[in-house]
Each structure stands twice: as structure tokens, then as C-alpha cells.
Amino acid sequence: MPDYDLQAALDTDYYAVFEGIPGTDRAAWERAREFVEEALPVMNGHWDRAEYPVHLVKRMGELNLLADGIEVPGLEPMSPLAAGLVNMEVSRGDGSLGTVVAVQGGLALRSIAFHGSPEQKDRWLGPLARGEELGSFALTEPDHGSDSVSLETTARRDGGEWVLDGEKKWIGNGASGGVTVVWARDEDGNVRGFLVEQDTPGYRAEVIEGKGSLRAIHQARIRLEGVRIPEANVLPGARRFKDTSRVLVATRLGVAWSALGHATAAYEAALAYAQQRVQFGQRLAKFQLVQDRLSQMLAELTSMQLHCVHLAGLDAEGRMRPTQASMAKYHNTRKARFIASTARDLLGGNGILLENHVIRHMMDIESIHTYEGTESVQALLIGRDVTGVGAFV
Numbered sequence: 001m002p003d004y005d006l007q008a009a010l011d012t013d014y015y016a017v018f019e020g021i022p023g024t025d026r027a028a029w030e031r032a033r034e035f036v037e038e039a040l041p042v043m044n045g046h047w048d049r050a051e052y053p054v055h056l057v058k059r060m061g062e063l064n065l066l067a068d069g070i071e072v073p074g075l076e077p078m079s080p081l082a083a084g085l086v087n088m089e090v091s092r093g094d095g096s097l098g099t100v101v102a103v104q105g106g107l108a109l110r111s112i113a114f115h116g117s118p119e120q121k122d123r124w125l126g127p128l129a130r131g132e133e134l135g136s137f138a139l140t141e142p143d144h145g146s147d148s149v150s151l152e153t154t155a156r157r158d159g160g161e162w163v164l165d166g167e168k169k170w171i172g173n174g175a176s177g178g179v180t181v182v183w184a185r186d187e188d189g190n191v192r193g194f195l196v197e198q199d200t201p202g203y204r205a206e207v208i209e210g211k212g213s214l215r216a217i218h219q220a221r222i223r224l225e226g227v228r229i230p231e232a233n234v235l236p237g238a239r240r241f242k243d244t245s246r247v248l249v250a251t252r253l254g255v256a257w258s259a260l261g262h263a264t265a266a267y268e269a270a271l272a273y274a275q276q277r278v279q280f281g282q283r284l285a286k287f288q289l290v291q292d293r294l295s296q297m298l299a300e301l302t303s304m305q306l307h308c309v310h311l312a313g314l315d316a317e318g319r320m321r322p323t324q325a326s327m328a329k330y331h332n333t334r335k336a337r338f339i340a341s342t343a344r345d346l347l348g349g350n351g352i353l354l355e356n357h358v359i360r361h362m363m364d365i366e367s368i369h370t371y372e373g374t375e376s377v378q379a380l381l382i383g384r385d386v387t388g389v390g391a392f393v
């Protein structure tokens, strides 16, 4: 048993940002809370052993937590706010599970929903949303991360088939036995999307080992060697890199919500610890410097909440611009890092123990700070928007 009880959700909402949430959106949040309460007790162990609890993906599917706001026949639709709250709550529990939502729903499912044929949608949307199949999204390559627009994986036609060759890196669910949306360059130089079932000959994936972050989900390094797929597996709506970007832009706000979830967990653990831990004969909460640090964390957390809820509203009205989502990600992963490291410090030595949760969140934030466009890439996107001058190269 841990020495301190830091796990309970405190529902921090200093500005009553979440007070007016409609009932259906709140219901999605409550389903996510139910899931987190089930899953959290086992996540430190999975993280420690670097094991991916795949059975929990199915459970998230049963609770309709994976669709990330995409309409899937047979499932109750989720507003952008509901999808955000789910991202937040699952990440408040655990970042690896939050990343499952981002990869399975945010990227794989969304790619097929945006760009797939009716047959592809019939085949994949339901099974991915219900967690019966695992989905992944393979854009990044060993030599192309921030400049993924320069990807080198090739796709050439051969009779009625396509042949894929190349390498991918960091692909969540890429070695888990499901379907991978592979982004590759055709003979005309256009980036297109291809559905590759992972048991297709020539698809070789290895789990990346030795990660110090998101240890309870597997990312893969993939080699594609003469992978043959039928024309029916080409996403008809993805014909240019801007079609790939459309998927990424839609998931960027989800990462901002995830950062909010991590930061909420870290702040609430720090507050609970300050009330339980006694030094110099007083609870830490009694010391002025501790109160100042809690105030700093709360102020940043509240600003993160405002970014998320406001943009969910613009998104619902179809008015959110891509660089506004960039700004939310830029702001929120940066603030989440601050909050987690402050919380870690406030817990002293206990802050590095997994049993107190903060160190897991602190390490996991490092990944979400990087994926879906690093902080610097978001800054370049915002900078180009406000100055009219691109500064990428």
C-alpha cells in the first residue's frame, strides 16, 4: 500500500469552466471516469514492465471511448467537447491509454472516416471504434519526423496492385496485429494513404524498446519490403500531403486535452500530498512557499482548461482554424510539463515513486510534447500565421 493517498479525482474547476457542460457530453466524461477507475490500479505495473494492456483497448471500445468525435454507425455520436473530455479523463488516468485513443481513434479511424471508400468504412470504422481491431497510423520515418512532408516510403503500381517499400518509426499499434494506415509517395510524387493489414507479407514490425515514456503502449519500427496490396486498400480521398495534414490538424486539439489530463493528475496529487505530508511539525499545505507553488500550478491548469473548452466550442461551430489548435497544443503541453515537474518536486523523494503517479505523468508528457508536431513546429505554424512569413527552412 502506498504511504499517501494521491489517486482520487478532485474535479479541479476553479473558474467553473466545466459547469455548463451538456448532459450527453458529461455522460461521455463519466464513462471515461468509470474506465479510469477500473484501469488505474494496474497501470503502474504495466508501465514498469513496459507491457501493453491490449485488453483495455477492447474495454475502451465497449464504453465508446475510442471514436474521438468521429461518427461511427451504431455508436452514439460525440461532440468535440465530449471527445476532448474523454481525451482529458483517460490521460488523467494514464498517458499510454490516452495515446491509444489518439492513435486508434484520432489517427487511424479518422484517416478512414475522412478519406476511405464506403466499403473501407464499412469494414473498419465499427471494429476500430469498438476496439475489436487495432489501428495505427504510419507517417513518421527514421529520417523524417518534423519534415514528414519529405517522406521517402514509395508506392508503385504493378498491374492491379500497389507495392510499398520503405521504413517507418514510432508507430503506435504498428506491431500489434491490426491494420496500419501507411503514408507513401506514389510515382507522381504525391503522398497517398494505404491500408495495410499487418499480416501482409513484407510487413515487418518490431516493438521499440527502452522507452522512458509511454511505457504501457507499444510503438513500432516498421520495414515495408515489397508489400503488395490491392487497389481496394488505397484510401481514395487521400491524394496529397494536405489530406494527411487534415487528419493531423483534427487530432492536435486532442493532444491539448490530453496534456490537460496529465496536468490535472499532477496538480491534484500535489495538492493531496501537501495536505497529508508533515514536515517541521506542519502539513506542507501550511507553508507559504508551498501555497505559492500550488497557486502557480492552478493558474496554469485553469488557463489550459480555458484553451480547451473555448476551442471545442469553435470546433463544434466549424470555426476552429488549424493554427488555433496548434496554439492550444503549444500552450498546453508546455504548461503540463511545468505543472508535472513542479508537482514532482513538491512530492520530494516520493515524487519519483510510481506508486504516487506523478513521475509516470511527468515522463509521459515528454512524448505528447513531441508527437503530432513538436513545440517548435507548432510555434513555426503560429509564427507563419501571424507574420505571413514561413520560417521552417
Ligand SMILES: Cc1cc2nc3c(=O)[nH]c(=O)nc-3n(C[C@H](O)[C@H](O)[C@H](O)COP(=O)(O)OP(=O)(O)OC[C@H]3O[C@@H](n4cnc5c(N)ncnc54)[C@H](O)[C@@H]3O)c2cc1C
Pocket: 103, 137, 138, 139, 140, 144, 145, 146, 147, 169, 170, 171, 172, 214, 219, 367, 370, 371, 372, 373, 374, 375, 376, 377, 391, 392, 393
Ligand atoms: C511516443 C511517440 C509516439 C509516436 N507515435 C507516432 C505514430 O503513431 N505515428 C507516426 O507517424 N508518428 C508517431 N510519432 C512520431 C512523432 O510525430 C515525431 O517524433 C515528431 O513529429 C517529431 O519528429 P522527430 O522525433 O523525428 O524529431 P525531429 O523532427 O528530428 O526534431 C528534433 C528537434 O528539432 C526541432 N526542429 C525540427 N525542425 C525544426 C525547424 N524547422 N526549426 C526549428 N526546430 C526544428 C524539433 O522541434 C525537435 O525539438 C511518435 C513519437 C513518439 C515519441
